[in-house]
Amino acid sequence: MDHRLLEIVACPVCHGKLYYNKEQQELICKPDGLAYPVQDGIPVLLEVEARALTLEESHP
Template structure:
């Protein structure tokens, strides 16, 4: 994930910053507890494509 792109991307729902999860190829919004997938190096920033994160996943991210 390009650092410059990550700096300008925001959650499409709450507009908060996102955290890149390299292992799962996802952008994480901790405020909304959502993970947006990255497919073919392109972030898919659609609410319908995001998955909800569990408490364990949020804790494991350590963010």
């Protein structure tokens, strides 16, 4: 994922910073406990497409 893109994208729910998980190809919003998929290098920033983080993922 392009780091320049990561600097400008924000969580669509809280407008907070997203963190990229390269292994799972997801953008993570810890405050909301959501993981947005990245498909073919394109973030899918739709709340309905996000998965809920597990307790371990949201509080490592």
